Amino acid sequence: MKSVLVKKSAVLFMVAAMLLTAGGCNSSVVPAASDEVFTVLQGVDATTLDPGMHAEGPTSNVDRQIFDTLLDQNDEMKIVPSIATEWTAVNETTWEFKLRDDVYFHDGEQLTADDVKFSVERILNPENSSPQISNFKAIKEITAEDQFNITITTDGPYPLLLVRLSALRIVPEHYVQEVGKEQFALQPLGSGPYKFQKWVKDEYVKLEANEDYWQGAPQIKKVMFQPVPEAAARVMALQKGEADLIVNLPPHQVKDLENNAKTAVKTVSSTRFIMLPFTTGNSVVSDVRVRQAINYAIDVDSIIENIFGGKATPSSQPVSSFDLGFHQGLNPYGYQPEKARQLLAEAGYESLKLNMGSPSGRYIMDKEVAEAIKLQLEEAGFEVNLTFEEWGNYATKCLQGALKYDLWLIGWGSSTFDAGSTLNFWLNSSLPTCYYQADSQVNEFLDQTLDIALKTVDEQHRVQLYHQVIEKIYDDAAFVPLYQQEDLYGVSNDINWQPRPDESIRLYQASYK
Amino acid sequence: MLQLLKWRKLINAVIVLFGVSIIVFLLMYLTGDPVALLLPMDASLEDAEMLRESLGLNDPLWQQYLRFAGQAVKGDFGVSLRHHQPALPMILAKMPATIELTLAGMAVALLIAIPLGIITAVKSNTVIDYFGSLAALIGQSMPVFWLGLMLLYLVGVKWDLLPINGRGSWQNLILPAITVGAYTAATIVRLLRSRMLEVMQQDYIKTARAKGVKKNLIIIKHALRNALLPVITILGMQLGVLLGGAVITETIFSWPGVGRFMIQSIYNRDIPVVQAGVFVLASCIVIINLLTDVIYSWLDPRIKYE
Numbered sequence: 001m002k003s004v005l006v007k008k009s010a011v012l013f014m015v016a017a018m019l020l021t022a023g024g025c026n027s028s029v030v031p032a033a034s035d036e037v038f039t040v041l042q043g044v045d046a047t048t049l050d051p052g053m054h055a056e057g058p059t060s061n062v063d064r065q066i067f068d069t070l071l072d073q074n075d076e077m078k079i080v081p082s083i084a085t086e087w088t089a090v091n092e093t094t095w096e097f098k099l100r101d102d103v104y105f106h107d108g109e110q111l112t113a114d115d116v117k118f119s120v121e122r123i124l125n126p127e128n129s130s131p132q133i134s135n136f137k138a139i140k141e142i143t144a145e146d147q148f149n150i151t152i153t154t155d156g157p158y159p160l161l162l163v164r165l166s167a168l169r170i171v172p173e174h175y176v177q178e179v180g181k182e183q184f185a186l187q188p189l190g191s192g193p194y195k196f197q198k199w200v201k202d203e204y205v206k207l208e209a210n211e212d213y214w215q216g217a218p219q220i221k222k223v224m225f226q227p228v229p230e231a232a233a234r235v236m237a238l239q240k241g242e243a244d245l246i247v248n249l250p251p252h253q254v255k256d257l258e259n260n261a262k263t264a265v266k267t268v269s270s271t272r273f274i275m276l277p278f279t280t281g282n283s284v285v286s287d288v289r290v291r292q293a294i295n296y297a298i299d300v301d302s303i304i305e306n307i308f309g310g311k312a313t314p315s316s317q318p319v320s321s322f323d324l325g326f327h328q329g330l331n332p333y334g335y336q337p338e339k340a341r342q343l344l345a346e347a348g349y350e351s352l353k354l355n356m357g358s359p360s361g362r363y364i365m366d367k368e369v370a371e372a373i374k375l376q377l378e379e380a381g382f383e384v385n386l387t388f389e390e391w392g393n394y395a396t397k398c399l400q401g402a403l404k405y406d407l408w409l410i411g412w413g414s415s416t417f418d419a420g421s422t423l424n425f426w427l428n429s430s431l432p433t434c435y436y437q438a439d440s441q442v443n444e445f446l447d448q449t450l451d452i453a454l455k456t457v458d459e460q461h462r463v464q465l466y467h468q469v470i471e472k473i474y475d476d477a478a479f480v481p482l483y484q485q486e487d488l489y490g491v492s493n494d495i496n497w498q499p500r501p502d503e504s505i506r507l508y509q510a511s512y513k
Numbered sequence: 514m515l516q517l518l519k520w521r522k523l524i525n526a527v528i529v530l531f532g533v534s535i536i537v538f539l540l541m542y543l544t545g546d547p548v549a550l551l552l553p554m555d556a557s558l559e560d561a562e563m564l565r566e567s568l569g570l571n572d573p574l575w576q577q578y579l580r581f582a583g584q585a586v587k588g589d590f591g592v593s594l595r596h597h598q599p600a601l602p603m604i605l606a607k608m609p610a611t612i613e614l615t616l617a618g619m620a621v622a623l624l625i626a627i628p629l630g631i632i633t634a635v636k637s638n639t640v641i642d643y644f645g646s647l648a649a650l651i652g653q654s655m656p657v658f659w660l661g662l663m664l665l666y667l668v669g670v671k672w673d674l675l676p677i678n679g680r681g682s683w684q685n686l687i688l689p690a691i692t693v694g695a696y697t698a699a700t701i702v703r704l705l706r707s708r709m710l711e712v713m714q715q716d717y718i719k720t721a722r723a724k725g726v727k728k729n730l731i732i733i734k735h736a737l738r739n740a741l742l743p744v745i746t747i748l749g750m751q752l753g754v755l756l757g758g759a760v761i762t763e764t765i766f767s768w769p770g771v772g773r774f775m776i777q778s779i780y781n782r783d784i785p786v787v788q789a790g791v792f793v794l795a796s797c798i799v800i801i802n803l804l805t806d807v808i809y810s811w812l813d814p815r816i817k818y819e
Binding site for chain 1: 545550552553560561568598607665666673679680765766767780781
């Protein structure tokens with residue numbers, strides 16, 4: 001008798017093999033990226049293709065190809081016409097917009113004022129739980145005057161309206177009503193330069209050129225977005241020619257791509273900056289001299305040189321250089337270890353124990369930066385207890401005002417290109433995210449100045465008010481501003497494409513060489 | 514009696530699933546607020562509150578759990594907070610990719626491990642054994658991400674033999690399968706070798722040898738048969754682990770499996786998806802454990818539920 005066991009094992013093995021082949025046959029076949037398909041690799045896949053129901057960069061990069069926005073921002077982040085060609089502020093709360101009459105959705109239906117109204121109202125409808133609701137909730141009413149004219153009324157002076165509308169993707173009312181919200185998120189239909197073709201979740205999104213696009217047909221005809229979470233794998237795919245554009249290139253791989261004849265690196269100063277807010281409620285950092293000492297003890301230039309290979313800019317304030325209200329006149333504190341020791345001594349400390357927190361893996365090289373700061377502070381006489389936390393936990397605590405560290409690392413990118421929302425977020429003492437609880441006079445001054453600024457439509461006056469706030473927190477060392485990031489992209493040498501500071505990828509402007 | 518015991522196992526399984534769902538539910542709520550991660554960071558407090566209210570996240574925890582459990586028994590795990598799609602079908606859609614990778618990894622592991630395990634045992638303390646055992650040791654101590662990246666670089670880029678990203682053709686499957694299979698293979702080689710050596714010392718092997726039975730026959734029929742039993746246990750356990758998603762391998766090779774999807778959902782605190790995922794995976798593991806028991810008693814009739 002042959003061994004029963006061996007026979008039985010063989011049976012099991014064959015069953016496994018059959019299941020395996022069956023699995024293999026059923027799966028769809030991804031064509032290898034040929035010269036024809038422009039392939040973009042991002043770290044994650046789109047979560048939904050309904051442009052009104054998410055607030056995520058990588059997802060926007062996909063849906064931005066399919067949809068048009070009411071207004072747009074050019075490469076310098078200035079507002080420019082798009083679907084709306086002209087706009088006027090009738091008074092402080094009423095705006096009129098004139099729309100193009102030559103824009104058609106991919107199914108041939110014309111884009112009209114009703115679609116714009118619908119696109120705003122579905123975001124504002126609480127039943128839809130849109131994470132974009134806060135961007136548009138200042139809109140009290142939107143009326144379609146006729147097919148191509150709309151009037152928007154806000155519930156108070158709202159200087160950010162145009163910026164918000166430049167992110168408003170117009171969705172087709174007839175189609176969303178017909179197929180429903182869920183189906184629309186899977187099979188989107190827009191009026192943008194690319195038509196949706198196919199989406200296999202976590203594998204690829206395929207798009208094809210809209211030859212009838214109102215700005216003219218795109219030069220690149222076929223596009224594929226693929227999620228490749230591992231940065232090293234994205235770089236290899238680019239080197240191998242399996243990709244044309246990759247995002248979030250790690251700084252230490254810049255040289256590899258620059259030395260390769262087939263690839264290049266594109267950089268752009270990002271709107272995101274990294275800083276260390278102080279929790280001034282903690283007694284150790286309540287003294288301004290200690291906060292200044294910490295500012296002087298950190299060598300930001302060395303961090304930029306050694307960790308980012310020079311690809312970042314030191315910052316002097318918790319506002320990005322692209323924002324309206326950025327204070328050109330302020331220089332970073334700079335690295336002065338002697339001064340740091342002196343200030344610390346003046347404050348009555350020989351050595352000081354600090355608790356520091358940081359996320360890990362959320363921002364480019366965040367862990368390395370936090371560790372470098374710990375070492376630099378220790379050289380200046382501080383004793384640093386550094387804790388890393390998972391981002392979800394850290395972000396939740398941060399927003400609840402529950403981070404207890406004396407100083408902690410966070411990144412910030414304003415979506416409004418206006419210093420107001422950022423300053424208000426961190427300094428409005430009625431919010432839990434105001435970790436700078438100084439004496440009541442200072443907080444009162446900051447609150448009042450910001451309150452007036454946020455309602456001031458006149459830009460020049462608004463900027464003056466922002467500057468007053470920024471100067472005050474600069475002198476008080478309320479934060480350690482570290483650096484403004486540079487976004488790094490790897491590209492194939494066969495293409496023309498330029499990155500934008502808002503991290504948005506516009507393939508309409510790309511072409512093959 | 515057997516029937517009763519099987520029922521008891523099934524009831525145990527249900528209790529396990531129930532316990533897992535409560536633990537996951539609590540952990541998700543204790544470690545982060547999904548709304549904080551869903552909204553842009555500068556969203557106002559009122560907006561966050563409104564969204565929390567509309568998602569039902571303001572109700573007492575026990576109410577939320579009961580609502581979830583009531584729907585879950587009907588197979589409805591709710592709608593993903595991020596993807597705006599029903600959670601369970603999203604998880605199930607990822608299962609084919611995961612099963613494909615798991616089975617391929619297992620096949621690789623067995624194809625390497627069984628012959629190597631036998632040879633190293635039979636030729637113990639020879640050069641072959643040293644090399645085989647060394648290979649197994651390396652396989653077991655090599656970090657998965659390192660092996661994955663090395664394969665990606667050497668086979669995918671340098672020698673340009675195979676595609677490096679995604680899923681689709683059988684070529685896409687090879688590198689991830691090797692990466693997944695290497696550790697399991699190494700474990701099995703070491704286990705099989707030591708079991709074989711042990712078994713070869715048994716009296717019945719000596720008897721068979723004394724009777725003049727051919728050596729190959731002894732190895733396959735008498736020794737391997739007995740040495741394989743613990744291997745089945747390890748395989749069952751590994752299968753369970755791998756079905757939970759080989760997260761690192763899936764990440765390196767952009768493999769669209771359950772593991773990667775679950776990790777993203779956990780980072781986003783996408784509670785319905787995580788719940789559905791945990792339920793599916795816990796079910797898989799429970800079923801595999803049941804199957805392992807059944808196969809075990811089928812392969813070795815001496816082992817009964819009693």
